[in-house]
Amino acid sequence: MPDIFDKCDVFWQRVKKLSGDYYDESVFFRKFPITNCLPEIEMDGKTYLQIATNDYLGLATHPEVRKIAADVTAEHGVGTPLGARPLTGNTTMHLELERKLAEFRRTEDCLVFNLGLGAMSGTIACIVGRNERVFVDEYAHGCVSDGAKLCKGEASWFKHNDMDDLENQLKACPIDQPKLIAVDGVYGMTGDLAPLPDLVELKNKYNAQLFVDDAHGTGVMGENGRGTPELFGVEDEIELHGGTFAKSFGTFGGYLCGPKKVLDFVKYNSPSFVLTKALPSPITAATIKTLELMQAMPERRHQLWENINVLRSGLREGGFDIGNPEGAVTSIFTKGALALPVVRMLMDKHDIIVNPVMYPAVPYGISIVRMTASALHTPAQMQRLVDAIIEVSNHLPLLEGNQAVAHKAVAHVSE
Numbered sequence: 300m301p302d303i304f305d306k307c308d309v310f311w312q313r314v315k316k317l318s319g320d321y322y323d324e325s326v327f328f329r330k331f332p333i334t335n336c337l338p339e340i341e342m343d344g345k346t347y348l349q350i351a352t353n354d355y356l357g358l359a360t361h362p363e364v365r366k367i368a369a370d371v372t373a374e375h376g377v378g379t380p381l382g383a384r385p386l387t388g389n390t391t392m393h394l395e396l397e398r399k400l401a402e403f404r405r406t407e408d409c410l411v412f413n414l415g416l417g418a419m420s421g422t423i424a425c426i427v428g429r430n431e432r433v434f435v436d437e438y439a440h441g442c443v444s445d446g447a448k449l450c451k452g453e454a455s456w457f458k459h460n461d462m463d464d465l466e467n468q469l470k471a472c473p474i475d476q477p478k479l480i481a482v483d484g485v486y487g488m489t490g491d492l493a494p495l496p497d498l499v500e501l502k503n504k505y506n507a508q509l510f511v512d513d514a515h516g517t518g519v520m521g522e523n524g525r526g527t528p529e530l531f532g533v534e535d536e537i538e539l540h541g542g543t544f545a546k547s548f549g550t551f552g553g554y555l556c557g558p559k560k561v562l563d564f565v566k567y568n569s570p571s572f573v574l575t576k577a578l579p580s581p582i583t584a585a586t587i588k589t590l591e592l593m594q595a596m597p598e599r600r601h602q603l604w605e606n607i608n609v610l611r612s613g614l615r616e617g618g619f620d621i622g623n624p625e626g627a628v629t630s631i632f633t634k635g636a637l638a639l640p641v642v643r644m645l646m647d648k649h650d651i652i653v654n655p656v657m658y659p660a661v662p663y664g665i666s667i668v669r670m671t672a673s674a675l676h677t678p679a680q681m682q683r684l685v686d687a688i689i690e691v692s693n694h695l696p697l698l699e700g701n702q703a704v705a706h707k708a709v710a711h712v713s714e
């Protein structure tokens with residue numbers, strides 16, 4: 300007799316079939332301590348070069364950030380305030396962070412959530428009501444898509460960055476039907492950007508509002524690190540800006556910036572804001588500090604980009620097709636589960652840690668060797684990674700796998 304849990308076995312059968320001899324659970328679910336101690340970590344007496352976290356600016360371990368978190372922990376404890384924001388979780392620190400983020404984002408207001416995932420999914424789910432519509436880029440992060448699945452309105456997905464497909468879908472709706480378009484500023488697997496100026500044009504033409512999850516763009520893109528909206532010069536044209544503190548900020552939690560009347564609605568109607576404990580004070584204080592540092596240390600962003608450029612040009616010279624990433628993520632798409640042994644060999648033979656990305660985060664049949672440089676790395680360390688990848692590809696068919704699927708991976712979403 301079938302039961303509700305049968306799908307769990309089916310899922311693992313599919314994963315094992317895809318992985319074949321390459322199945323390696325210890326690489327898949329890192330059974331070793333991954334820390335943010337960039338650029339190098341110590342493990343079992345060995346030093347590994349780590350190019351695998353989203354701590355793009357290296358702020359997670361900045362001495363001032365550690366100190367303020369330690370001071371606030373000493374004074375208030377680790378988890379306080381132990382209430383939801385509308386109850387006992389609303390401290391002056393949360394309000395200060397919101398005020399500073401709104402200033403940074405140049406929006407009227409800001410709400411701090413205890414998770415980026417909740418900021419995106421909770422906002423979209425509560426803002427798109429009955430008889431309304433949301434249009435989501437099919438490569439948007441799962442939390443953006445989850446918001447669309449949870450909302451009471453109708454949701455549809457348009458082909459990745461395909462403005463014709465989006466326009467056709469918008470055209471098919473009555474002009475007076477309220478609509479939201481939801482995209483990522485930087486796509487976390489491919490590293491490419493949403494065409495924000497085109498999206499602004501479409502949302503104006505079809506009476507829609509625009510939500511941009513700039514989790515990977517903030518701190519990294521734009522002259523002042525204000526993300527993809529700054530890069531494209533469309534900050535004032537985007538109604539809702541979502542983000543996480545778990546990347547460039549180097550801490551934890553998420554936020555939503557936008558008009559006060561919308562945020563006042565979200566703060567009473569989104570379970571992921573109302574019905575959950577507030578962000579702990581040590582993290583809130585640390586995030587105020589990292590926001591300051593992010594703005595005061597543009598040299599970190601410049602160093603990050605120098606590193607990324609060395610990595611990308613080296614991989615391209617080595618014959619890899621890495622697509623056209625413009626954000627900070629660099630990915631080698633490859634066939635089947637090949638990313639698993641590649642990552643294992645980089646670790647065992649070259650003492651380098653990068654990430655494998657597997658189904659279901661990417662379509663069945665491909666995997667990704669995903670690299671995320673930081674400002675704390677050096678160009679020489681990027682070259683070391685490039686040399687190691689080229690050496691690994693003498694033993695494993697990485698280059699062939701990459702050439703076989705590099706374009707197919709993109710075609711998958713545009714077919």
Ligand SMILES: Cc1ncc(COP(=O)(O)O)c(C=O)c1O
Pocket residue numbers: 414415416417419440442483487512514515543544545551552553
């Ligand atoms: C684009 C994007 N949005 C949202 C999130 C979720 O952020 P958090 O880790 O704070 O839940 C992530 C994290 O991976 C992300 O990559």
